[in-house]
Amino acid sequence: xxxxxxxxxxxxxxxxxxxxxxxxxxxxxxxxxxxxxxxxxxxxxxxxxxxxxxxxxxxxxxxxxxxxxxxxxxxxxxxxxxxxxxxxxxxxxxxxxxxxxxxxxxxxxxxxxxxxxxxxxxxxxxxxxxxxxxxxxxxxxxxxxxxxxxxxxxxxxxxxxxxxxxxxxxxxxxxxxxxxxxxxxxxxxxxxxxxxxxxxxxxxxxxxxxxxxxxxxxxxxxxxxxxxxxxxxxxxxxxxxxxxxxxxxxxxxxxxxxxxxxxxxxxxxxxxxxxxxxxxxxxxxxxxxxxxxxxxxxxxxxxxxxxxxxxxxxxxxxxxxxxxxxxxxxxxxxxxxxxxxxxxxxxxxxxxxxxxxxxxxxxxxxxxxxx
Amino acid sequence: xxxxxxxxxxxxxxxxxxxxxxxxxxxxxxxxxxxxxxxxxxxxxxxxxxxxxxxxxxxxxxxxxxxxxxxxxxxxxxxxxxxxxxxxxxxxxxxxxxxxxxxxxxxxxxxxxxxxx
Numbered sequence: 001x002x003x004x005x006x007x008x009x010x011x012x013x014x015x016x017x018x019x020x021x022x023x024x025x026x027x028x029x030x031x032x033x034x035x036x037x038x039x040x041x042x043x044x045x046x047x048x049x050x051x052x053x054x055x056x057x058x059x060x061x062x063x064x065x066x067x068x069x070x071x072x073x074x075x076x077x078x079x080x081x082x083x084x085x086x087x088x089x090x091x092x093x094x095x096x097x098x099x100x101x102x103x104x105x106x107x108x109x110x111x112x113x114x115x116x117x118x119x120x121x122x123x124x125x126x127x128x129x130x131x132x133x134x135x136x137x138x139x140x141x142x143x144x145x146x147x148x149x150x151x152x153x154x155x156x157x158x159x160x161x162x163x164x165x166x167x168x169x170x171x172x173x174x175x176x177x178x179x180x181x182x183x184x185x186x187x188x189x190x191x192x193x194x195x196x197x198x199x200x201x202x203x204x205x206x207x208x209x210x211x212x213x214x215x216x217x218x219x220x221x222x223x224x225x226x227x228x229x230x231x232x233x234x235x236x237x238x239x240x241x242x243x244x245x246x247x248x249x250x251x252x253x254x255x256x257x258x259x260x261x262x263x264x265x266x267x268x269x270x271x272x273x274x275x276x277x278x279x280x281x282x283x284x285x286x287x288x289x290x291x292x293x294x295x296x297x298x299x300x301x302x303x304x305x306x307x308x309x310x311x312x313x314x315x316x317x318x319x320x321x322x323x324x325x326x327x328x329x330x331x332x333x334x335x336x337x338x339x340x341x342x343x344x345x346x347x348x349x350x351x352x353x354x355x356x357x358x359x360x361x362x363x364x365x366x367x368x369x370x371x
Numbered sequence: 372x373x374x375x376x377x378x379x380x381x382x383x384x385x386x387x388x389x390x391x392x393x394x395x396x397x398x399x400x401x402x403x404x405x406x407x408x409x410x411x412x413x414x415x416x417x418x419x420x421x422x423x424x425x426x427x428x429x430x431x432x433x434x435x436x437x438x439x440x441x442x443x444x445x446x447x448x449x450x451x452x453x454x455x456x457x458x459x460x461x462x463x464x465x466x467x468x469x470x471x472x473x474x475x476x477x478x479x480x481x482x483x484x485x486x487x488x
Contacts, residue, residue, distance in 0.1 A: 022442075022446070023439075023442035023443060023446070024442070026392075026393050026396065026397060026442040026445055026446065027396060027397050027398050027439065027441070027442050028396045028398060029393075029394060029395050029396025029398075029399060030393055030394045030396075031394060031395065031396070032396070079390050079393075079394055080386065080390055083389070083390045083393045083394075083449065084453070086393075087446050087449045087450060087453075090446050091446070091450055241468040241469070244468055245465050245468050245469055248461050248464060248465045248468075249465065251461065253454060253457045253458045253461060254454070255450045255453070255454050257454070257457050259457075259460075262461075293470035294467065294468070294470065295467070332460050332461055332463075332464040333460065334379070334383075334456075334460065335375070335379050335459060335460050335463040335464070336460075336464075337464060337467055337468070
C-alpha cells in the first residue's frame, strides 16, 4: 500500500538521495567508500524500515555489511557482493520513486515485497535442518527449516515452513554463533530446543508466503513448546527433480531475482563427496557432491562459522558405505546446482552446521552484558 | 556444451569487468577499460545477446563522453547482465535436473565378463 500523502515527499527525497549516493560512489569509485558512506546507507536503511520497505532494507543491510568488511579490510570482503547489493538498492530506489510519482500501488507493493500474512492458531512441526549465517560485527542468524505434521489451516500436513531468528552482533564480540541459540526469546523459549529432535507446537503465529519457503513469524502471544520425540524422519525423504524442473519452467526471471530465491529442500541417498577446493569468492570452500546423474557444488564458509560443517563433510567423505541420507537446500547459481548441506539422518537428524561444543552460558550472558 | 562453457566464461569476465569499473570509479576509466568493455560487447553481440551488447554500448559511450549519467548506464548494464546470467542459469539447471541415470558402462560389463571367465 502506498504511504500516506503526507509521507510521500519525505520518502521520495530519501529514495532520490540514496540513488544519487550510489551513482556518486560509482563515479568516484567504491575505494572512496568511507565510514561516512556506510552511515549514509545506514540512515537510508532506517527509513526503509520505517516505511516497511523490506526488500530495500534487506539490500541495504547486505551492502552495509559488505562496506563494513571493506572499510575494516576484512579478508572475507567480496566486491561482487558489494556491487550486487548496491545495484539492487539503486534499482529498488529508482523503481519505488517511479511508483510514488505515478501513484502505481501495484508496482509499489511488488517492490516493497509485502506478502499477505495469515494467522496460524497452532501447528505441530519438526525441524529438518538449520541454516546458520554469521556476519562478523553485524549479526548471527539461524533459519529453521520446519515441516508441518498435520493439517492446521492455513498450513497443510507436510508443508515446508521456515522460521528465522536474528541476533545483532556487536563489533569485537567474539562468541560462538551457537551461543545465541541459548538466549531466551521474548516468547519465553530458547531456540536451542529445535535441536532436540522433537515435535514442537507453535501457537499464535503468522504465515507469509515467500519464494524461498512459507515463513512463520511469532507474535508477542506466541508459544513454542517441545512435546514428544519424533522418529519417522524418513517420511520426508521425498525429493523429486521433476517438481523442481516444473517450478523452474513456471518461473519468470526478473531483475530482482536472487540466486537463492528458488530453493528446493532435497535429500540425497546414495552420494559421494569429493575433495574440497577454494570457492569462487573469498572465504568460500567448495565440495563436489555426486548423487546418481546429478553433480552438486556444496559451498561452505572457510571461516570459523563453517568449521563444524567442514568437519562433518570430511567425516562423511571418509565413509566407504552406509552414508546417512543428506538433507539440504538446492539453489541455482552460475549455471550450477549449488547445494547447502544441513542435516545427516543417522537416523536421528544431526544438524551439520551446528557445533557440538559446549557453550559456557554464564560467560555468554556476561559477554552480552545481560543482567 | 562448448558454446555454453564459452558463454559462462564470457559472463564471468563481464561481471568482473563491470565490478572493476565500479570499484575504481568511472571517472578513472581509461582506454584499456573501454577496450575491454568493447571486446566483451562484441563477444555478446556475436553470441546473439543483443540486449546485453546494447547496454554495454550505451555505457561505453557515456564513459567516453565523461557523462555523469555513466553511473546509471553502468548500473543498467549490471542489471541486464545479471538477468541474462539468471535466465541462462535456470535454463541450464533445468537441463541438469532432467539428466537421466547413466547406463552401466561397457567396460564395467566387460570386467564382469572377464571375472566370469
